[in-house]
Structures are given as C-alpha cells and as structure tokens.
Amino acid sequence: MRAQVLDAVRAELGEHGYDGLTVDAVAARSGVHRATVYRRWGDVGGLLADVLDAAGDDGWQPPDTGSLAGDLAALNHEIQAAMTAEPPVMAALIAASFRSAQADAAQRRLWADRYARCEVIVDRAIGHGELPAGTRARPLLVASTAPVYHHLVLLRLPPDPALPDQAARTAALAARHGAFTDR
Amino acid sequence: MRAQVLDAVRAELGEHGYDGLTVDAVAARSGVHRATVYRRWGDVGGLLADVLDAAGDDGWQPPDTGSLAGDLAALNHEIQAAMTAEPPVMAALIAASFRSAQADAAQRRLWADRYARCEVIVDRAIGHGELPAGTRARPLLVASTAPVYHHLVLLRLPPDPALPDQAARTAALAARHGAFTDR
Numbered sequence: 001m002r003a004q005v006l007d008a009v010r011a012e013l014g015e016h017g018y019d020g021l022t023v024d025a026v027a028a029r030s031g032v033h034r035a036t037v038y039r040r041w042g043d044v045g046g047l048l049a050d051v052l053d054a055a056g057d058d059g060w061q062p063p064d065t066g067s068l069a070g071d072l073a074a075l076n077h078e079i080q081a082a083m084t085a086e087p088p089v090m091a092a093l094i095a096a097s098f099r100s101a102q103a104d105a106a107q108r109r110l111w112a113d114r115y116a117r118c119e120v121i122v123d124r125a126i127g128h129g130e131l132p133a134g135t136r137a138r139p140l141l142v143a144s145t146a147p148v149y150h151h152l153v154l155l156r157l158p159p160d161p162a163l164p165d166q167a168a169r170t171a172a173l174a175a176r177h178g179a180f181t182d183r
Numbered sequence: 184m185r186a187q188v189l190d191a192v193r194a195e196l197g198e199h200g201y202d203g204l205t206v207d208a209v210a211a212r213s214g215v216h217r218a219t220v221y222r223r224w225g226d227v228g229g230l231l232a233d234v235l236d237a238a239g240d241d242g243w244q245p246p247d248t249g250s251l252a253g254d255l256a257a258l259n260h261e262i263q264a265a266m267t268a269e270p271p272v273m274a275a276l277i278a279a280s281f282r283s284a285q286a287d288a289a290q291r292r293l294w295a296d297r298y299a300r301c302e303v304i305v306d307r308a309i310g311h312g313e314l315p316a317g318t319r320a321r322p323l324l325v326a327s328t329a330p331v332y333h334h335l336v337l338l339r340l341p342p343d344p345a346l347p348d349q350a351a352r353t354a355a356l357a358a359r360h361g362a363f364t365d366r
Contacts, residue, residue, distance in 0.1 A: 094337065098278040104339070111338050139346070142330050142338075143353055147322070149337055150329035154277065155294050156287070163322070170326055170354070170362040177360070179353040 004030040005037060006054050009047045014087025018096040023047065045102035052093060052106035062118045068125035069172040072144045075118065076164030079145060083152045084159050094153055115141055125175075132181050140180045144171035187213040188220060189237050192230045197270025201279040206230065228285035235276060235289035245301045251308035252355040255327045258301065259347030262328060266335045267342050277336055298324055308358075315364050323363045327354035 008030035012021050021044050027034035041047045063074035082090045097107035115138060122137035147167040151157050174180070191213035195204050204227050210217035224230045246257035265273045280290035298321060305320035330350040334340050357363070 095281040098281050108339055139330070139349060142333060143326070143350065146329035146333035147325050149333055150325060153337060154332055155325075156291055166322060166362075167326065170357040173360055173362050174353040174357045177356055179349075179356050 001032055001036075002050070002054075005032055005041070005047070006051050009051050010089045011087070013048075013051075013092045013096070014089045017092050018044075018048075018099055021047075021096075045100035048093065048096050048100055048103035049106035052103065052110045056110050056113045060114070060117065062121050064121075064124070068121065068130050068175070069169055071121040071124075072141075072168035072172055073165045075121070076145060076148050076168050079148050080152070080159055080164050083149070091153070122175075131175055132178055134181045135175055135178075136180045140171055140175050143174065143180075144168050184215055184219075185233070185237075188215055188224070188230070189234050192234050193272045194270070196231075196234075196275045196279070197272045200275050201227075201231075201282055204230075204279075228283035231276065231279050231283055231286035232289035235286065235293045239293050239296045243297070243300065245304050247307070251304065251313050251358070252352055254304040254307075255324075255351035255355055256348045258304070259328060259331050259351050262331050263335070263342055263347050266332070274336070305358075314358055315361055317364045318358055318361075319363045323354055323358050326357065326363075327351050 005026060008026045009021070012025050012029060016025075023037055023041070023044060024034055026047060027037040030037070037047075041050060063071050063078070065071050065074055084091075093103070093107065097104045118141050119137040122131065122135060122140055125131040126133055126135055144167055148164055151160060151163055188209060191209045192204070195208050195212060199208075206220055206224070206227060207217055209230060210220040213220070220230075224233060246254050246261070248254050248257055276286070276290065280287045301324050302320040305314065305318060305323055308314040309316055309318055327350055331347055334343060334346055
C-alpha cells in the first residue's frame with residue numbers, strides 16, 4: 001500500500017507541483033481509502049516526507065568508474081538527469097522543502113545520507129593513491145556537486161551539458177593539489 | 184514612497200516569511216495608502232519583484248583585495264553574511280522565488296546582474312598574470328560561490344566559518360591550473 005500511495009504522491013507532485021498536491025487527490029489516484037491515507041500520513045507534509053525517506057531506502061550506491069574524476073562526473077550526470085527529469089519530481093520535492101517543515105527535515109536526512117554514501121568515492125581515490133591521504137570527503141563532494149545544483153535550482157538556467165564534467169574535473173584537480181587536506 | 188514600501192516589504196518578509204506577507208500589512212507598515220500600493224505593485228509577487236529589482240540598482244561592486252583568492256573569499260564572506268543575516272530577508276527572497284513567478288523572474292535578473300558584475304574579478308586576475316588568458320569568468324565564479332549557497336540554502340546546514348575561504352581557495356587553485364580555460 002505504501003508503494004502505491006508514494007507513487008501517487010510523485011505523480012501528483014510531478015503534474016501539479018506542491019501547490020496542487022492534496023491528500024484527496026493522492027488517495028484517489030492510489031486507490032487507497034482516503035481515511036487510511038489521512039490516518040497514516042496525516043497531511044501533504046507527511047506524504048512528502050515519506051517520499052523523501054523512501055528515496056533514502058533505495059539501496060542507491062554512487063558510481064564506481066575506476067577514477068575519481070570519472071566517479072564525480074558520473075555522479076553529476078545522475079544529479080543533472082534527476083533534476084531535469086520529466087515530470088520534475090525531484091525539483092518539486094526541493095521546492096516543497098521550502099514550504100513544509102516535515103519535507104524540510106526529510107530532505108535534510110536524504111542529503112546527509114546521499115553525501116555519506118558518496119564518501120566511498122573519496123576513500124577509493126585515497127586508497128589507490130589518486131588523492132593525498134587525509135583528503136576530506138565532504139567538502140570535496142560539495143565542491144564537485146554544488147555547481148550543478150546551483151545552476152539548476154537557484155540560478156534556474158537551462159541545463160549546461162558540459163557542467164557535470166567540468167565541475168567534477170575542477171574538484172578532482174583541486175583535490176589532487178591538496179585543496180581538501182586541511183582547512 | 185518606493186523606498187518606504189520596499190523597506191516595509193523587507194521588514195515583513197524578515198519577520199513573517201513569504202507565507203505571512205500581505206499587501207495590507209506592507210501598506211500599514213509603510214504608511215502608504217493601501218490603494219496606492221495595490222495600484223502600483225499589484226500583489227505580493229509584484230512587491231517581491233520590486234525588492235529584488237531594487238537590489239540590482241544599488242551600485243554594488245565586487246570586492247577588490249588585490250588577489251583572485253582574496254576577491255573570491257571576500258565575495259563568499261559577503262554571501263554567507265547576507266544569507267545568515269537576521270532578519271533573514273535574502274533567504275526569504277530565495278524561498279519566495281520558488282512560489283511567485285514574478286519573484287522568480289526578478290531573482291533570475293538579480294543573479295545574472297551580480298555574476299556579470301563579478302566578472303571583473305576574473306578580468307583583473309588575467310590582467311596581472313594570475314590566471315591564464317582565456318579563463319572563463321562565469322564557471323569560475325559559480326565554482327567559487329556555489330558551495331556556500333549549496334551548504335546554506337539546499338543542505339540547510341549551520342554556517343561553516345571555514346567554507347567561504349575554502350571554496351574560494353579551491354576555485355582559484357583550479358583556475359590557476361587551467362580548469363576554466365576550455366570545456
């Protein structure tokens with residue numbers, strides 16, 4: 001039942017955005033009785049939070065291409081593809097996190113989980129000598145991914161097909177030169 | 184009259200956020216007749232757009248510290264200070280740009296204007312030989328500033344006092360190594 005309801009939330013969100021999302025429409029679309037939806041999820045904020053929490057349970061693992069720059073570039077291409085997918089579910093979830101305290105908290109949990117899973121990219125690069133020992137994973141991952149999010153979510157510019165590779169290359173180059181070994 | 188009304192918008196937005204912002208409260212706070220406010224600005228979206236457009240008319244110039252890394256770091260400190268100021272007017276304007284089409288368009292104009300003004304930082308660094316000729320200003324500026332916005336606006340983590348300098352240093356290092364000379 002959870003899967004049907006969350007599928008319906010994603011579909012409604014993609015079609016109508018946060019402003020058009022209602023518990024009643026989700027219940028109708030999912031075929032689950034609306035009283036059940038209200039009892040289990042409470043409101044739109046609860047539904048959005050559960051979509052985000054479910055995204056964190058998906059077994060996702062970061063790319064493993066054999067090189068740091070390759071892994072970071074593949075990660076950025078995944079991010080750009082997700083952020084520009086139609087219907088725009090991920091973009092709508094980020095927008096919703098500015099509106100609903102529950103969605104905000106769930107979105108923060110998801111960011112923290114995703115960046116933690118990605119730390120293995122940096123560990124591997126240190127392991128095979130591509131990066132100096134003591135390179136800090138989190139600021140390197142933020143440096144690599146932030147330009148892609150910034151371009152699409154805040155600047156709201158059309159996707160730049162070169163940006164995922166360029167941001168990854170830039171972060172990897174700086175990391176090899178020790179930009180993230182101390183502060 | 185415009186200055187009083189826009190001051191009132193910023194004050195109401197800082198105190199109550201987008202959801203608490205009303206034309207009537209802005210009119211009352213500014214001492215301007217509400218019919219006048221409705222006639223000139225239309226609605227909350229029109230008021231927000233004018234606050235953002237006014238921010239673009241402020242004669243702001245980017246820092247000029249004598250070095251690329253210094254300029255980028257000073258810029259990042261300005262951004263971090265603005266994003267964490269109380270009341271949180273800038274953060275509320277960014278959040279509002281997800282809600283109002285007029286605020287969204289005005290926010291895009293402001294981003295474009297600010298990044299265009301900052302290109303002189305890169306021109307100066309090329310001029311005194313700190314950066315290779317042909318370094319592209321915009322992706323370098325995005326690489327330097329994006330981590331600060333990403334950390335505060337999307338990840339919504341507490342401000343990291345080391346991040347403005349670190350992101351600036353990282354972008355400057357990559358730029359010196361030619362990361363932004365081609366794509």
